[in-house]
Amino acid sequence: MTDLNLPAALARPNRRGFLGAASGSIAGLALAGAMGLPEKAAAGTITDLDVFNFALNLEYLEAEYYLRATTGQGLPASDTMGTGTYGGVISTPPTPMVTFTDPVIRQYAFQLAHDEMNHVLFLRSALGSYAVAEPAINLGTAWNTLAQAAGFGETFDPFANEVNFLLGAFTFEDVGATAYNGATLALTAKQDIQYAASICGTEAYHAGANRALLAKLNQAMPSTGILRTTDQIANLRDKLDGAGRDDYGLIKNGMQQLDVVNGYSQVFARTTSHVLNIVYGSPTGTAGLFFPQGVNGVIQATG
Numbered sequence: 689m690t691d692l693n694l695p696a697a698l699a700r701p702n703r704r705g706f707l708g709a710a711s712g713s714i715a716g717l718a719l720a721g722a723m724g725l726p727e728k729a730a731a732g733t734i735t736d737l738d739v740f741n742f743a744l745n746l747e748y749l750e751a752e753y754y755l756r757a758t759t760g761q762g763l764p765a766s767d768t769m770g771t772g773t774y775g776g777v778i779s780t781p782p783t784p785m786v787t788f789t790d791p792v793i794r795q796y797a798f799q800l801a802h803d804e805m806n807h808v809l810f811l812r813s814a815l816g817s818y819a820v821a822e823p824a825i826n827l828g829t830a831w832n833t834l835a836q837a838a839g840f841g842e843t844f845d846p847f848a849n850e851v852n853f854l855l856g857a858f859t860f861e862d863v864g865a866t867a868y869n870g871a872t873l874a875l876t877a878k879q880d881i882q883y884a885a886s887i888c889g890t891e892a893y894h895a896g897a898n899r900a901l902l903a904k905l906n907q908a909m910p911s912t913g914i915l916r917t918t919d920q921i922a923n924l925r926d927k928l929d930g931a932g933r934d935d936y937g938l939i940k941n942g943m944q945q946l947d948v949v950n951g952y953s954q955v956f957a958r959t960t961s962h963v964l965n966i967v968y969g970s971p972t973g974t975a976g977l978f979f980p981q982g983v984n985g986v987i988q989a990t991g
Contacts, residue, residue, distance in 0.1 A: 734986065736880045739871050740811055741820045741985035742960055743887075746867060747807040748822040749967070749978055750860050752777050754801035756827065757846070757853055760785035767808060768822035772984030775824025781845050784827070786853045793850045796897060800857060803890055814883075820984035830977050833969060834859065838920040840913070851905060851912055857898045859921055862935065862948050863958070863966055864891035870957035892955060895948070903938050914938070922948075929962035930971050964990040 752762045762777055788794035812819045835844035846856030868888035875881045906914040919937035926935035934956040936948055948956060964987075969977030974989045982988050 745983040770821035774821040779828030861895035
């Protein structure tokens with residue numbers, strides 16, 4: 689397998705191409721606002737713009753994690769400014785760049801960084817002047833809090849090695865797939881539903897590949913406790929989201945799980961509240977864990 693070349697792996701797409709791809713509803717709404725047409729629906733109504741801005745907060749989190757893991761650096765300031773309070777990444781371990789020894793895992797990591805950066809750029813281009821700024825993101829001490837809450841240690845550094853990196857990715861990717869699947873229920877415009885579904889598919893690819901890599905490593909290195917740790921992370925997410933049993937580790941009913949699906953093999957759908965419960969580390973509240981000052985946009989609180 690040919691390893692990814694760093695510049696090619698993280699090459700930025702042509703922004704005109706993004707704007708062309710985003711010629712549907714959310715881009716159209718942003719243009720309407722620029723033309724002086726109504727920017728919002730009736731008070732209290734959640735619009736498609738609000739849903740995609742909520743998603744943008746999560747894409748900032750994922751992109752910052754994967755870019756730092758692969759390159760040691762995060763998103764440039766030009767890709768993080770917008771409406772609301774800018775926070776940026778406020779906490780990381782001393783050495784955020786992962787030393788990859790397995791070329792397959794390294795290539796997977798760069799693919800994640802490439803895709804999540806592209807999701808940020810796509811949403812920002814489509815939202816235009818409506819795009820929210822990157823909120824404060826904790827990629828350091830938040831992992832310790834997660835480890836303690838899940839029960840697999842007092843500290844955890846997802847940048848320490850490639851196994852830890854995959855466990856960090858495991859924390860995010862299943863949530864991303866279920867979040868975008870849930871977003872399709874909140875969106876109104878046909879094109880916007882297609883946007884969410886297409887990104888949901890990408891996140892599901894990520895989650896399945898991540899689970900396969902972890903399962904393989906668990907067979908090769910059972911003493912690392914990968915199986916137990918993924919169970920603990922999944923159980924914590926399941927407890928926090930409050931949506932019933934909709935999360936599993938690498939094993940369910942004695943069988944390996946490369947996906948997280950219901951009895952009809954359909955991806956679970958999480959509401960924005962369910963997602964915030966997980967990334968805030970609390971079933972109630974307006975901030976915490978990976979977003980210590982909350983997220984930007986209309987959709988901010990759990991409940």
